[in-house]
Structure formats: C-alpha cells, structure tokens
Amino acid sequence: MPRLPFLPPARPWASLLLAATLVLAGCAAPGTPPASPAASPAPPGGMDFTPAPYQVPVPPDAPWPMFRRDHRNTGRSTISAAYHEDQPWAFRTGKGIFSTPVVDADGTIYIGSADRNFYAINPDGTERWRFSTGEIIDSAAALHAPDPATGIAAITVPSGDGFLYHLDTNPALAQPQDRLLWAFDAAAHPGTGFNNWFEGNVALGYDGTIYAGNTNFNYYALHPDGTLAWSYPTGSNNWSQAALAPDGSLFWASNDTYVRRVDPAGQEQWTKRTLGFIAASAALGAGPEGDTLYIGSFDSTLLALDPATGETRWRYTTGDHIYSSVALGQDASGHTTAIYFGSTDGVFYALRPDGSLMWQFDTGDPIRSSPALGPAPQGEDGAIVYFGSGNGKLYALDAATGARRWSFDTTVDEPELADRNDLNGSPALGQTGVYIGGEHGFLWYVPYDYCLHHAGPRCSTDPAADLPADMAGLFYVTPGGSTLLEDPATLPAAAVITLRLVVREAGQTLDAAVCNSPVGCPAGALQVTITPEVPIRVEKSADGHYLHIIPDGFLEPGTAYTIAVQGQAYTGGLRLGNLSLGGRRLRPFSDTLAFTAQDSALPRLPLQVGPDEVTALEWTRLAVPLPPMLTSLNQIGFDSMDWLLGAVDVGEPGPDGTGRLLLWAVGAQRDANGQLVVDPQTNYLLPLSGTYRGDAFILSNQDFDMKITEVDVPFHLFELRGRLRADRTLLPAASAYAETEVLSIPNFGPYMVVAGLANNWFEKLLPVGTYVMRDGTLPATSAEGTASPAPYRRPPGVSVASLAYSPPTTQAAGQVTATLALAPGATYPSTAHKAAILLVDNATGEPVFLDYLANLSQAAGPTGDLQSITLALPPGTSLPANPEAIVILDVFPLHRQPLAEASPPPGS
DSSP states (O other), rough: OOOOOOOOOBBBOOHHHHHHHHHOOOOOOOOOOOOOOOOOOOOOOSOOOOOOSSSSSSSTOOOSSSTSSSSSSOBOOOOOOOOOOOOOOOOOOSSSOSSEEETTTSEEEEEEETTEEEEEEEEOEEEEEEEEEESSSOOEEEEOOOOOTOOOOEEEEOOOOOOEEEEEOTTOOOOHHHEEEEEEEEEGGGOOOSSSBOOSOOEETTTOOEEEEEESSSSEEOOOTTHHHHHHHHOOOOOOOOOEOTTSSSEEEEESEEEEOOTSSOOOOEEEOOSSSOOOOOEEEEEETEEEEEEEOOSEEEEEEEETTEEEEEEEEEOOOOHHHOEEOOOTTTTTEEEOOOEESSEEEEETTSEEEEEEEEEEOOOOOOOOOEOTTTTTTTTEEEEEEETSEEEEEEETTOOOOEEEEEEOTTTTTTTTTOSSSOEEEEESEEEEOOOTTTEEEEEEEHHOOOTTTTTOOOOOOOSOSSSEEEEEEOOTSSSSSSSSSSOOOOOEEEEEEEEEEETEEOOOEEEOOOOOTTTTTTTEEEEEEEEEEEEEESSSEEEEEEEEEOOOTEEEEEEEEEEEEEOHHHHHHHHOOOOOOEEEEEEEEEEEOOSSSSSOOOOOSSBBBBOOOEEEEEEEEESSHHHHHHHHHHHHOOOEEEEEOOOOOOOOEEEEEEEEEEEEEOOTTSOOETTTOOOOOOEEEEEETTEEEEEEEEEEEEETTTTEEEEEEEEEEEEBOOTOBBBSOOOOEEEEGGGSSTTTTHHHTTOSSTTTTTEEEOEEEEEEEEEOOOOOOOOSSBBOTTBBBOOOTTEEEEEEEEEOOOOOEEEEEEEEETTTTTOOGGOOOOEEEEEETTTTBBBSSHHHHEEEEEEEEEEEEEEEEEEEEEETTOOOOSSEEEEEEETEEEEEEEEGSBBOOOTO
C-alpha cells in the first residue's frame, strides 16, 4: 500500500462528558527448526562467568534461576554477550510456551508448556527428562540451592492443576514419580476465585520461603518443606511475581488492579490502586535518594512508586496495556540508570529514572515479553537489552541508544504454525546465549551475537525498526496477529480481512486511531469500499487501531479485489483506564489493499457422513491476538483447547458450487492411547452451521458461551472461516471471528468498558484470531492392540428406543428426551461419553441455536451405562415449523427424527 506523507493537524475534538459519565457509572517464514534438534556443542568450559551474588537461596552459579533472575526482579544478568562459535537450536513441545525458562549452572534449561509437561533440556537442545502435570504450565519455576543436609538440588514448578511441584533435578532418576519431593495443593487451602491454577511465577525469599500466586485469588507463602506459612487473599488472579525489599517485605500486584506491599508475615503494609489489571511483576530499583518500585498496568501506564508508602512518583503512558515487567539498568554504584519495558502497542521503551523517554523502538506487533539485560561483549562498553515480540522475533538492542544490534526470527514455516509465532514468553540469559519460548511451542536457543557472525533469512542487523520512519497508512494483519510490511498477493475466498492504521513521524510511532465513538464522528471519518463490489461489514476495533472487513459470503475465486480506505486519524483524548474518550484530529489517511481471492484446490470439502462413521476434525490451538488484551488475559488457555468436530450434515453443492454444512463441536482430550476423545467434563457443546464452496468454508454459531479466565462470555456470533486440504488439514490464513455485546457479559461488562475492550466505547467486543484444524480420526489402539471405539464411529449395540417431546410455551419450559437401548453384551458408560440432542429445521437444515451445554443432561442406568438424554427447552424458545431432533453420541449422529413423530412425555 502507498504511504501518504504527513498533513497538518486539524482542529481538536471536544471530550464527550456523556460517555465519561457512562463509563464511570459502569466502572515470509524463514524456515522450520528441526523437530528433534541436531546436537550443538555444549557450552565451553572455563568461561569468565562470575554472577553477581544472589541474596536468596538459588544455585549460586545458575545464570538465570528465577523469572526475573534476582530477588529485586531487575531482569539483569552479569554475563557478557560473547559468541562461542555454537549454533541456534529449537526444542519442540506439544503446544504453546508462554513461560520463561530458568537455567542452571550446568546449562540445563527448565520450562513448562501448554502440553502440560515440564521439561528439563540439555545444553545441546535434547530432552533430559520431563514431568507431566494435570494442566497447562504457563509460569516460571524457581531453582533452589542444593539442600545442605541431603545434597538434593530441587526446582519448584507451578501448574494449572493447582499444585506446586517440588522436584529433584537429578538426571539419574529413572521414573518421573521418583522426582517428586512434595506437592502443595491449593485446593486444600482454597481462596474465593474460580479455580486453583498456579499461574504466578515462583519467587524465593531470603530464608528459602517459596512465594507463588494463584487464580483462586490467594497469594501463597510456603516453608521450604512445602507446608503453608500463610496465604494472602486478593480480589482476583495473582500472576505477578513478588520482589523483595531489604527487610523481606514483598511487592506484587493482582488482577484486582492493586499493587501491594506485604510484610514477611503476610500482613498488609499498603496498597495502590490502578485502573487496570496487573500481570507484570514489580521491580525494585535503587537511587541516591532511596529505592523506587516500577510496575506496569493494563491501564497502559508504567508507575514509579515510593516503596515505603506506595505514593506515585511519576507515571508514563503508552498506547496500549502493559503486560511486560521491566528490566533495570544500573551504574557502578548500583543506582538505576534506565527502565526498559515493552507495551502491547508494539513499542519497546527506555525511560530515565525521572520518567522521561530515552528512546523507543517499534516492532510492529504487541510486546508481552519481559526484557532481559546483559553486558555487551568484553572490550565493548554498555549493555544489550533482549526481548521477544508478537512478530516472532527475538530482539537485541543497544541499551543506550535503542539501535538494533541484531534480531532473530523464530517463525516456522509449517503451515499450521507459521502464523503462531508470538514470543509472549520472556528471555532468559544463559552462559552462552539467549533462551526464549513462543506460541509455536518451541524453546529457542540463540547464541549471543550469532547474527553478527552469520547472515541468513532469520537474522537482521539493520539498526532501524522495520516500520518506515515516516508514514501514515494501513498494513494488512494476519489472523494470527502479525503486521505484514508487504501486502499479501492472495487471500482465501472465505476471509476476515484486518487492516492496521499506523502513523509514524521521524521514527516515532504516534497513538493514531480511526474515529471510534458512538457520537461525534463526522461524515467521511471512515470510508471503506471493495471493488468488485460485494456485501461487506466493517467493524472498528475497540482502540480504533484496526479495521475488520467481513464479507457476507465467499469471494469469487480467482478474482482480483481492491479495498480502498479513506479516513481521519485521531490521537490523544481523555484516558479512563485503557479507554480513550475523544481526541484531536491528527491527519487524513488513504490507502488500498489489492489481492486475488484464492482458487479452490478441491471440488468439495473432504467431509463425509456415513451410516457407521462420520468425518471428524480436531480443532485446536486457538489464538486470539485481537484485541491484544484477550491474549494477555487468556493466551495459554486459548492455545490449550482441544475440540472434536463431527460432520452431521454435508449437502451436495448447488449450481454455484455452494453446499450446506453442519458440524457438532465438543471439547476433547487425548486418552491413554493418544486417541482424541470427547471430554465428558467439557465446557463446550455446540453446533456449527454454514456453507462451503470448493475447499473453503464458513461456519458459525449464534449462541455460544466461551470461558475467558473463567468468565462466561456470551457470543451472539462465533465464526470460523478457512480452507481444508484433501488430508483435512487447514490451509494458512484461517480466521476465527466473534462478536458480543460487552454489557451483556455477566458481572464484568462494565469493567471491560473501562479496560477499553468495547468498540464505540461500550458496544461490542470483537475477538479476531486463527486456529489449527486437522484430521480427528487418527487411528488408536487399545493396550491389547485392537482398534478402540472412536467418538466418530457408530457405537456398537446402542440405539434409540424412543423419543419424547413436550413443546415449550412462553410461560413454561419444554423438553426432548431420548431413551436408549443396549443390545445384549453392549456397554456405553455414561461417565466416559457426552451425549446430546441437536434440534434443526427439517426444511433448511439450519440448527436451533441455544445454549446446549446448559440445557442438556444425561442419565445412567443401574449398570452405569447411558440410559437417557434430555434437552430442556427454556420458556419462550423459538422453534421452526418442522423441527427435527438429532441424537448425537459424542460426535456421531445416531438417530434423526422429526419432533412431530415423537411421543409425549409419560404422564403428560
């Protein structure tokens, strides 16, 4: 797209008091890393490595023993960035990595994954051992100094299953269970939250006390033997890691919006409220006049606080919320010289101790990675700051100037992972290089200054940022959230098209947005046209930085399209939390996106519905990069999801090649044999209805609740778009899109307004993302080697004996009940399966959209086998003229019957 030069600003906006009152009342992939990394040389011995003395009991020679390395959370290393002639490697896990690795003195790297495993990795990138937990691991462990009595070197691991695991790191132990020294169960000491996930990075106190936050709203202090010392209740999830004051007091924050100081006995000393959730960990800096506490908030501000009182010394505002913790530079006397951090506005900032800006570097994509700081190679002055970005790149910048020293692109070219490249994890600095995990599920090792010695497609040494220094225009944003500097030549015929407004001047990015308020936007503030003309909807993101262009149906394959956008950019305005009200005119912009709709490689979708087996698809690894705060709130939760989609109805294509499509979606899990099976405890149970054309499809649901950090968000539109190959894997650029009225979100709607998650201030939340889809019918065998029953096959010996129906009225509920029959010798355990009754319009095949999860129940007979399924129909449920019931066992449609042919319930 051509970029326009700057135009002079126009007259300012007036702030809109009505809205303020409302809010306050509501209060090109560079290549694939090896799946099994080739061995690289082990770190050379005899290096000049003398880490600064740790004041907490971590291994004294470990280069990175905790999330922020030391007890003050400075993120600062003492290891010089010397290159030792070794090579990068990548270690693959089963799902995304969002946590920070910790590194021991012998070069062993420890990290957890959304695949529920905690890994110990050798210095050459091979697996040393793993320990499986019951849930995702998205927070950093902490290494302990060897026990003086036993000599055991241990590590404490937080898991989403609610346990802190204290493990023996000895590589000679043969069995995983032999590693477990103790486990602390948060459920035994519950809080008031929704669950008991340990998602707070582990910190150690001066006396070895273990500190970790939990989503049950408790912050825990444990004795070194794993017994409870105390717990401190907060008002929300605790993700922040504590920093220690000299007297042992703790500084940490919570999603309840408070920063707090708590004494070593767990007694509150002060609290400081912000206008946003807080995921960042506080860092304690030093100065000639005393210490200062630094922490960022989801209200887009970095705070400098008096650690004695909590009073604000200064604040610095960025263009979006701050997830990143800070790293602190210091001089020879130990005084803080600079504060380094990233923002989800895509900019990395360096501030002076007085809060003024030293420099900024725009990566183009959100930054959640907390930076690490280390000395330049011996013989050079200064330091290097390292961090990851949402564009998949690990950056190494000159800490004094912000110039790029080098960057390394970790993006993989596997089709299903190429757009899953966000480096939301934070780097750890080892003896010879940098370790960082990513959304793609790889832990990368990059030797210090590797890119200064080796040219290649992953490396860049251009000092400047990738974005143009001066421009005003639009960039295409992939469904995975990557801002592309070059427009794509083709896009899927089933696509959601997202464009990002960027305005830069003299290398600085301005906080520019399209007019995004319910009143006051002048005529012509935004105009979007597509040629050739097709019906489209245009939605603005909540922050006005993005435009989502949604065609009502399929684009014509092989046709060249041009999207033209003209509008007025605005900046500034009154900030309430992460919400901007009003602003001033910045400058007009105009841009175009030209592309060709992709041709279909297949005449129809490779989905079948047979009498004994149906096609099943695995739907997994959802990514929701927009709005950026959703990723910050639930990044690993989305990534960890596994669903099974079974084909219920696949119509023949009509004259234009378009056919009907109906799938049934259920939350799934892997069984002991590796088979993807339905999760009987799933929170997800819904139909997906739509159309296909060739290999492209558009599926939607109009009444779907998704849990985001355990809050049921009711989407009135949930949509999947994409293309399937013949092997039923997804082609790139698949889109997930959803809409909900923000104020309809139970309890949290007004908070989401203040959090800046609603477009036009208080209207719709618009999540946009991507996902992975693949064949869900992979074979599995039982322990005896025979084929095990699969959820997409007809269960042997199970049939529907009868169907009973009572219609709902405006005042009274109705129901549909299916009674099952089992052939002699057949079994179908109720606790191992999820049954359903789906209602559809017999004439159109369109499903009746209602909350199936909430309204379905199943009952077991005396032997524990499934006996009946009941679908409750709430009063006022609207049904089509000719409704039909489809009885589904797991995802297999066992029985279809018009409700007109069903019997009345007994006793009616």
